[in-house]
Amino acid sequence: MRIARFTDGTEPAFGVVEGSVETGEATVATITPHPFGAFSFTGARHALGDVRLLAPVLPSKVLCVGKNYADHVREMGGDAVPQRPVLFLKPSTSVVGPGDPVALPADSDRVDYEGELAIVVGRLCRDVPAARALDVVLGYTCANDVTARDQQQADGQWTRAKGHDTFCPVGPWIETDLDASDLAIRTTVDGELRQDSRTKLLVHDIPSLIAYMSAAMTLLPGDLLLTGTPAGVGPLNPGQTVAVTVEGIGTLTNPVVAR
Amino acid sequence: MRIARFTDGTEPAFGVVEGSVETGEATVATITPHPFGAFSFTGARHALGDVRLLAPVLPSKVLCVGKNYADHVREMGGDAVPQRPVLFLKPSTSVVGPGDPVALPADSDRVDYEGELAIVVGRLCRDVPAARALDVVLGYTCANDVTARDQQQADGQWTRAKGHDTFCPVGPWIETDLDASDLAIRTTVDGELRQDSRTKLLVHDIPSLIAYMSAAMTLLPGDLLLTGTPAGVGPLNPGQTVAVTVEGIGTLTNPVVAR
Numbered sequence A, B: 001m002r003i004a005r006f007t008d009g010t011e012p013a014f015g016v017v018e019g020s021v022e023t024g025e026a027t028v029a030t031i032t033p034h035p036f037g038a039f040s041f042t043g044a045r046h047a048l049g050d051v052r053l054l055a056p057v058l059p060s061k062v063l064c065v066g067k068n069y070a071d072h073v074r075e076m077g078g079d080a081v082p083q084r085p086v087l088f089l090k091p092s093t094s095v096v097g098p099g100d101p102v103a104l105p106a107d108s109d110r111v112d113y114e115g116e117l118a119i120v121v122g123r124l125c126r127d128v129p130a131a132r133a134l135d136v137v138l139g140y141t142c143a144n145d146v147t148a149r150d151q152q153q154a155d156g157q158w159t160r161a162k163g164h165d166t167f168c169p170v171g172p173w174i175e176t177d178l179d180a181s182d183l184a185i186r187t188t189v190d191g192e193l194r195q196d197s198r199t200k201l202l203v204h205d206i207p208s209l210i211a212y213m214s215a216a217m218t219l220l221p222g223d224l225l226l227t228g229t230p231a232g233v234g235p236l237n238p239g240q241t242v243a244v245t246v247e248g249i250g251t252l253t254n255p256v257v258a259r
Helices: A070-075 A130-136 A147-157 A159-163 A206-216 B071-075 B131-138 B149-155 B160-161 B206-216
Strands: A001-007 A013-018 A027-032 A040-047 A052-054 A060-066 A086-090 A102-104 A110-112 A117-123 A137-145 A168-175 A184-189 A194-198 A224-226 A241-246 A249-257 B004-005 B013-018 B027-032 B039-047 B052-054 B060-067 B086-090 B101-102 B111-113 B114-123 B137-144 B168-175 B182-191 B192-198 B225-226 B241-246 B252-258
Touching: A001 A027, A027 B160, A052 A168, A060 A206, A086 A159, A086 A206, A086 B160, A117 A184, A117 A206, A117 A241, A130 A137, A137 A224, A137 A241, A137 A249, A147 A159, A159 B086, A159 B206, A168 A249, A206 A224, B004 B027, B013 B111, B060 B206, B086 B160, B086 B206, B114 B206, B114 B241, B131 B137, B131 B206, B137 B225, B137 B241, B137 B252, B149 B160, B168 B252, B192 B225, B206 B225
Parallel strands: A060 A224, A102 A249, B060 B225, B101 B252
Antiparallel strands: A001 A013, A001 A052, A001 A168, A013 A027, A027 A040, A060 A086, A117 A137, A117 A224, A137 A168, A184 A194, A184 A241, A241 A249, B004 B013, B004 B052, B004 B168, B013 B027, B027 B039, B060 B086, B114 B137, B114 B225, B137 B168, B182 B192, B182 B241, B241 B252
16 A cells, blocks of 8 residues: 655645556545554545645654665775664654755755665554564655765764755655565666665665664654665756655655755 | 643643742643743643643754863863764654653663753744844753763764663753853752853854754754753763753753663
8 A cells, every 4th residue: 555645735634545656547545544543535536646745754753774785885985884773863854755856055065865765663662573573664665865975974973964954855655565675776866877776785674673773762653764775876966856766665756956 | 931841640731830949839830822932821820849840842853962062072082172063863752851760771881961951942943143043042941961872982873872762851941031151050960060060161152053053954843952061971870860950940850760
């Protein structure tokens, strides 16, 4: 099931996307109250092309892992994959939806895309054993961990570099019926392939990440867990379009503008 | 004015604390809907001792600065105060209120208190000039940036070390009428003085921090901005009580337990 958040010009709502997106026949059926528990259909249905998709969740936190594909660690000049996941947070104010512009701040000379698979937490949880980690997952979406590379290197702590407004595009929707252990993940800039990997290459896999993250802090419904980016990161420039595709989910596309 | 968040056993509410806390005559007068705009008194009033104080805000983010007192930079073995503020985030799940226990996780051998002055953001803002920074401040409270020192050193990124549940006690209330530019700040453990400084010694002062932070990301009403800790940090052990006092605000007291 594909769960989207959208607006038809009035209040934002959650809905289930049905039908083929490729043929332009997809519709979104409004649900209430939200997907983090039992929900019902309101009966309203829109053509997908008639609504504006929003970030599929409003997370209380975006908890991320760095250096989680070995080839990306190498391209960043690192010598070893970290034994433990390297955790960092992006603020909720960085989250935008599909189609929303990524705005490059004037105080950075180098802003990179980082295509990632994102886990959407389905329930409040803490100390989740890896063997039961998938029980707390509502589904998966695409994310772009946009990063001001120069600020990341200058600051040491990554918060500013990864925390600018618009630096966390997510979407286009949450796929709830998916085995995410071996999916193709690709990032393009203006249609040109830049990142091309598979989630089976995650150093710390999805159950391990959920176990580690939930041992460090309580996870809440709607929280986003970003699983790291593969090799191929590179700069974004105003006027370009960046797209992150995860097999079985869809494509998250965002234009790039100067702030 | 002192604005608290509290419960009398039913729904949490905001209220204004009036009268002398020292003599035990203080009361809290319930306000509605919240302090981030015009509010009114409901007419309900409780003795302060009859209610349980909660964290005075539920922040969308807790944005913090490291290395912002020169003497603390020196005690941590640092050689130079950073030219720019070092920003990091604590998750909202780390926030607890006055009297709530700080729970030491089993996977750390060294958890430190870090007493700090916290700014409470009063309105949505971005790119706030330093000259107008105080316009976006609702008030100030006390905070404890509890840190698993061993994890901070092992991870490089500080998110896990500073992000455990209960690692961000704040309170006891928000003081809205305060010049915070030169206040005494003190931390005690079991009544013994451990940190003793003044906010005039902040490397990056309050207007500069607000300008810098709001240039990096949008700030929302209720967001907490922690201003850094002075020298004297040290470990907490189960059974101890840690207290952070900021002149003109009050004292934030928390027991320490093993998780």
